[in-house]
Amino acid sequence: MMAKLSREQLNNGVICSSAGNHAQGVALSARKLGCDAVIVMPVTTPEIKWRSVERLGATVVLKGDSYDEAQSYAKLRCEQEGRTFIPPFDHPDIIAGQGTVGMEIVRQLQGPLHAIFVPVGGGGLIAGIAAYVKRVRPEVKIIGVEPSDANAMALSLCHGQRVVLEHVGGFADGVAVKVVGEETFRLCQELIDGIVLVSRDAICASIKDMFEENRNILEPAGALALAGAEAYCKYYGLKGETVVAISSGANMNFDRLRLVTELADVGRKREAVLATFLPEEQGSFKKFAELVGRMNITEFKYRYDSNGKEALVLYSVGIYTDHELKAMVERMESSELKTVNLTDNDLAKDHLRYFFWKTGSI
Ligand SMILES: Cc1ncc(COP(=O)(O)O)c(C=O)c1O
CATH class of the missing domain: 3.40.50.1100 (Rossmann fold)
Structure with missing residues (x-):
């Protein structure tokens, strides 16, 4: 598309919005064609992406929380500055x-x-x-x-x-x-x-x-x-x-x-994320540890309930076979420790990881 632009269009410069690799493509083409390029990317864009665009000589503007917001801003500037808009996909x-x-x-x-x-x-x-x-x-x-x-x-x-x-x-x-x-x-x-x-x-x-x-x-x-x-x-x-x-x-x-x-590891089912409810009474944590048995605990969070009746344990275990996970959950259930498998629940997993790593940008 850029190779088809007239000399006048190239002299006026181009602008694009991109959440991905389109930005680098436009920046590289602009450099080769000798034209000025402004690339608008959402503020959430990983640094590695906008830095490589900058390295290719384009001006990067981080604007909006999503691609669509970045696009609206780019279209506005396109009208104001007479640049040609290079759409990322719909052309x-x-x-x-x-x-x-x-x-x-x-x-x-x-x-x-x-x-x-x-x-x-x-x-x-x-x-x-x-x-x-x-x-x-x-x-x-x-x-x-x-x-x-x-x-x-x-x-x-x-x-x-x-x-x-x-x-x-x-x-x-x-x-x-x-x-x-x-x-x-x-x-x-x-x-x-x-x-x-x-x-x-x-x-x-x-x-x-x-x-x-x-x-x-x-x-x-x-x-x-x-x-x-x-x-x-x-x-x-x-x-x-x-x-x-x-x-x-x-x-x-x-x-x-x-x-x-x-x-x-969760994706390959080598790790499972679980929640078990423990009665707030003496010995219940020891019982929980015994029921986990030889399974390897890889993450752990204990949440005490303020009404003092029950605590929630959120944890991950390394697994080799589905059978050993099933057997452990059955051990918990038959000892009246209600256990929920959260392996497919992204919200629970984010919570657990945020607690440990304080990873802001999950
Ligand atoms: C890494 C990556 N994969 C794939 C795509 C394909 O996206 P589209 O469907 O918008 O062409 C993009 C677009 O920028 C991308 O950055």
Whole structure:
């Protein structure tokens, strides 16, 4: 799209809003084309992302809590300053540019290909890939992958119209978009085969897998497709098929790695998060410890109830098999210690981790 701009447009400069890698693409193109670029990013953007944009010579403005707020501000400045707005996903030229990823895959993989898994934010990448691949290899499935708390495309496809999310999870910040594009939605409705939703823990587990196998560290949005491919292959029992998962970004803030390593074990079901209610009476904690037995406690919080009847113990245990976890919960229950498995409850896990690490940006 930028290569098509006239000299006059280039002289007036460009502006874009981006929660992800689009910012770096625009900054690099502007440098190559010799034009001034302003990039508006949400205030929540990891430092590693806006610093790399600055390094490419663009002016970074951090504005708004979400991508959509950053976009409104960028459009306003675009009108005031006569710059050209370079949209991150909802434009035929941007979509066509993203389609070159599909072209590269098809050229490099001549043999049978079952599916391509693509991370989805506003839908530009998947729309471009689908438009190209379905034309030349219509048998290849194109599957989108979204975080379960940023599922604007899945909901829109389900309702047959674009749905605006009230809240959008920011963990995979590169794809944290409240509403997908008009053109990207139209293309996805027509061309893609489905969407897989994945949890934050599953994304973390995929980041870990990628590191262990290739020594690459992906950012959450960058590991999304891998997590989706894994879930899909497991669900359909796929074996011996070729699938491609697009690992789209590696802008991982170093501080975030601690949370990722914590959650990766939960994602692989090597750790379970539990809550047990203990009567406030002598010996009940000792009984609890005995019932935990040889299980390894990895986190622990004891909350005394002010009415003095019951305490809540929030804790995590390392697990090797589902059976040993089930057996421990049964031991608790048969000793009348009510126990709830919170392993799939993100709020409880955030609370536990915040208590320990005071991690503000979960
Ligand atoms: C890391 C990453 N993955 C994937 C995407 C794809 O997003 P979209 O669906 O908006 O094209 C982006 C967009 O910026 C991104 O930053």
